[in-house]
Amino acid sequence: MIKIAVDAMGSDHAPAVEVDGAVQAASQLGVPLILVGQEDLLRPLLAKHNAEGLPIEIVHASEVVTMEDSPSTAVRRKKDSSIRVAETLMRDGKVSGVISAGNTGAVMATAKLVVGTLAVVDRPALSTVLPTQKGKPAILLDVGANVDCKPMHLEQFAIMGDIYSRAIFGIRRPRVGLLSIGEEDSKGNELTKEAFKALRLAPINFIGNVEGRDIFKGDVDVIVCDGFTGNVALKLSEGLFETFIEMLGQELHRTLSAKVGAIFAQNAFRAFKRRLDYSEFGGAPLLGIKGISIVCHGRSNANAIKNAIRVASEFCKHNVNDAIEKEFTKLGLMKSARA
Numbered sequence: 630m631i632k633i634a635v636d637a638m639g640s641d642h643a644p645a646v647e648v649d650g651a652v653q654a655a656s657q658l659g660v661p662l663i664l665v666g667q668e669d670l671l672r673p674l675l676a677k678h679n680a681e682g683l684p685i686e687i688v689h690a691s692e693v694v695t696m697e698d699s700p701s702t703a704v705r706r707k708k709d710s711s712i713r714v715a716e717t718l719m720r721d722g723k724v725s726g727v728i729s730a731g732n733t734g735a736v737m738a739t740a741k742l743v744v745g746t747l748a749v750v751d752r753p754a755l756s757t758v759l760p761t762q763k764g765k766p767a768i769l770l771d772v773g774a775n776v777d778c779k780p781m782h783l784e785q786f787a788i789m790g791d792i793y794s795r796a797i798f799g800i801r802r803p804r805v806g807l808l809s810i811g812e813e814d815s816k817g818n819e820l821t822k823e824a825f826k827a828l829r830l831a832p833i834n835f836i837g838n839v840e841g842r843d844i845f846k847g848d849v850d851v852i853v854c855d856g857f858t859g860n861v862a863l864k865l866s867e868g869l870f871e872t873f874i875e876m877l878g879q880e881l882h883r884t885l886s887a888k889v890g891a892i893f894a895q896n897a898f899r900a901f902k903r904r905l906d907y908s909e910f911g912g913a914p915l916l917g918i919k920g921i922s923i924v925c926h927g928r929s930n931a932n933a934i935k936n937a938i939r940v941a942s943e944f945c946k947h948n949v950n951d952a953i954e955k956e957f958t959k960l961g962l963m964k965s966a967r968a
Contacts, residue, residue: 630661631945633938634724637666638693638711639731640934641927647730648674650934655683657935660942663724665690665715690714694735696927703735704742712736716743719920726921726941728912730929737774740915740922747950749957752778753917754786755856755924756793757863758910763847768794770851772859772913780823783807783853784831788956789916790851791833796947797940803850806839808858813838820855828853832960911936914944917953921945 633654637647644666651662652675661684664671668689675685690711694703703710715727716739729736737755746753756770768790775782787805794803807825809817814825816838828835839849841862854862911933912925921944923937944950 632661632724633941634663634715634718634727636712636715636729637664639729640929646931649931652678653935654938655685666711694732696732700734700738704738712739720744725945728923728937730925736924740918744919750917752782753915755913757913761845761847768851771856772863773856775856778855780827783824784827787853792952794850796949802834804836805833805851806849808852808854809838911940
């Protein structure tokens, strides 16, 4: 049975949004959950929801990792933190996955230390889902787990992204692109030029270099880059979405005629906001880790927590880690044959 642990002390508004999101997930999705955190705070919040009968347990953790804590401090000194207890539950086979909206660096460091990486993966990658003009979401990775990368790391990210796209979004042959400063093969820095050569030989549908403006068009399903570039692209996208929504709202209320038009456009405007809402996509899977670790935005609301639980459950159902191990084993055999 799939069971997911929720780090209930991680987000900016913890533990209220984690409890709200867990109740929504348990009631709407039927996913059994364990809320990990300070029991004296969690139990009264859960009682307010009249959650009796829902498959939700509480496991106490006395310490909290803050956004100011360094990853090394979180891992070494806070051994009874909510994120460490949650990852330990997964390591011990008591849960199938973990979600956290806490300190991203601490979540990744704890997952790598406590649970470990898949034997076939050199470095885990943090992936995120972005909306596109054509409706199908695009996967961008890495978005922050690895600031400095080698070509072989980008090759591994591409294969994991390909598996993610096929397993979760049902895209039979995902189009994989390498984020660069131009579409031509010769464009980019040394990393992207060398990665281009490796990706051309990888067992994926590699379509070549893509530029930043291509990310949201819907013509590429998986976009690969190093964690520094990916994190900048992600944060820029989040800021642009928020600015665009705000500016559009201002224009719709600037004049009387615009206000009248806005009344008729309310449903379309709500649907538009929903398409850009990060909370609809849940969290960012940390690919390459044993078990399932989903990292959520620190500003996550209850809807984001619920959808992160959904994503974790889907990863478990589709055995994404097994697929990654099989693909990497095949890749190793192909490289040995070429050598």
